[in-house]
Amino acid sequence: MSETKVAQTNSKKRQSERTLPATFYRSKDLYEESLDSIFARSWxxxxxxxxxxxxxxxxxxxxxxxxxxxxxxxxxxxxxxxxxxxxxxxxxxxxxxxxxxxxxxxxxxxxxxxxxxxxxxxxxxxxxxxxxxxxxxxxxxxxxxxxxxxxxxxxxxxxxxxxxxxxxxxxxxxxxxxxxxxxxGPFTFASLNPACSFEEFIEPMRERLAFLDLDKLVYKPELSCEYDIEAHWALYVDNYLEGLHIPFVHPSLSAVLDLKNYRTELFAMGNLQLGAANSKADTFDLPPQCPDFGQAMGAYYYYLFPNMMFNFYPWGLSLNIVAPTSHKTTKVYYRTFVLDPSRMQSYSPSDIKQTEMEDEDVVELVQKGIQSRVYKSGRYAPVWEQGVRQFHGLIAKFMDKNLALF
Ligand code: FES
Ligand SMILES: [Fe+2]
Structure with a gap:
């Protein structure tokens, strides 16, 4: 078979793949199993x-x-x-x-x-x-x-x-x-039984963000909070990993993003969603050696498997830790760190809270929907849901299971 044919076949195969079955999000046993097979082996x-x-x-x-x-x-x-x-x-x-x-x-x-x-x-x-x-x-x-x-x-x-x-x-x-x-930077990571080296885990983010002086990050407890969500932890992550819902769920956020240039880059243990900004948003001052130099970058949304999001903005970092509390409840820790106080005019706690509430609302809607005896699983939107597809693949790999059988 020619290389083009192989690429076309792979692309067809990818397009016919299905999302994680609803049973994965409902099962108490699979949740318990995921603590050992995913979380204890993660950073x-x-x-x-x-x-x-x-x-x-x-x-x-x-x-x-x-x-x-x-x-x-x-x-x-x-x-x-x-x-x-x-x-x-x-x-x-x-x-x-x-x-x-x-x-x-x-x-x-x-x-x-x-x-x-x-x-x-x-x-x-x-x-x-x-x-x-x-x-x-x-x-x-x-x-x-x-x-x-x-x-x-x-x-x-x-x-x-x-x-x-x-x-x-x-x-x-x-x-x-x-x-x-x-x-x-100021963060310490531990793993009880690491499935991959720390280098493999952190390097793509560390390299891309080398222009930021992370030692200058200042933790702001007064701008940090937690949310309890009535949903499986992976539903919260699924939602974070795709931009397809943004115009529907977050009308005010989509007004400051250039969604035509939305893209996801995958790496071994996570991915980066690139938030190209439109003219209304504040953007990073990027040095020439940065691969994004010359583009108006409003945010870097990094996801690290299985449950961490490092959202970098010109003013600093919004860190989200998605902590499961049971197979149907999750606590999300929002931790805010300021890097450049002079850029804080673009930080809006009310906008962030509104986006969070909108996300929480749809995630809980899915939690209710996946209890259905009719719904089994869905398909991936090729451009927009690459991150979700990768996340599901990592879950299946860590759990060493063909989850489609569940
Ligand atoms: S439990 Fe006996 S010495 Fe620690
Ligand atoms: Fe969202």
Whole structure:
């Protein structure tokens, strides 16, 4: 078969594909299964999510903090410790002026290591530090208050009263499990059992947005909020991933978007919806090396599988974390970070709230619709619903199932 024929056949095949079956969104069993097969294998933001609390980690050296990974579903108790364990030799001259040449004047500089551990004692499973607490790391290391087992700050086993002369002790499982973490700007991500490397997960977004100084993002608790939604988490994500509904559901948003130039770019673990702006919207000042240089970019809508949205605007970032709370309820955390206060005139909390309410409304409408015994699944609009199609493919891949059979 010629290359053109193969491409045409693939395109025909893609066009005949169907959306996830309604049973996927209804099934309590598939939801429970997805916690292990999708969420426990994904990268998730680490931090505190409770109302009014900042999840930005301002953990000081010598301190430890308990956090919950993906509250409401995974609920995994983790312990973060920040220690001063490495002394690096840093060129002082180079530090002061990044353009100057190193002069060989190397000075010791303390480095603070952030470590993420399981917060569950390896003896009988007590929490080492109660949920939401932040304390100084004791000089002798971590101590479980149930039977006094001790661990070093890196999680290695130290001692255990009552276990003297026990054979094969300690074993590997007696150390606290170390959880892989990585940083991007002010954000820390962790994964219990990563299905892909952090590089693969973050690189497309990191590279495209290299022109933004993310360390300058300032968290704004007063502009952040949560919404409880009566719908399956994946219905909320489905809705986010397509622009087809914008003119119908968000008339005022569509007035500032140039929907003719709407497009979605897919990468391994997510996608980017490009919000080309019309003349009424504020746009990014892009440097020549940026691939979008010369275009009026009003927003970058990044989706990272399975449940995170990083929406960048010229004024800053609106981060959405879609946290399942059951197979039919979801909590969406809206976290706002300002990057350039001088561009805040284009930030409108009432517009954002209106868009959110409109989305919530249609997502709950779908939640009701998919209870039907008549509706099974639908088809994808080729240009507009590429992101939804990719999302469904990733769900099927992670769950290792042909979901069409459900
Ligand atoms: S549960 Fe921690 S020492 Fe027993
Ligand atoms: Fe929407």
């Amino acid at each position: 998730q933001l680490v931090g505190r999510f409770n109302e009014g609390e900042s999840f930005n980690l301002g953990l000081k050296p010598g301190m430890m903090e308990s956090v919950t990974l993906l509250p409401g579903s995974l609920n995994e108790p983790l312990l973060l410790t920040r220690t001063q364990s490495v002394i690096a030799l840093v060129d002082q001259n180079k530090q002061k002026n990044s353009k100057s040449k190193p002069d060989g004047n190397l000075q010791p500089e303390p480095q603070f290591n952030l470590t993420c551990l399981s917060n569950v004692c390896t003896h009988r499973g007590a929490l080492l530090l109660e949920t939401g607490k932040e304390e100084a790391i004791p000089p002798q290391g971590l101590r479980c208050r149930y039977h006094g087992r001790r661990f070093n700050c890196d999680g290695t086993f130290q001692s255990a009263p009552g276990f003297e002369n026990v054979d094969n002790f300690p074993e590997e499982a007696d150390h606290l499990k170390k959880i892989e973490i990585h940083n991007w």
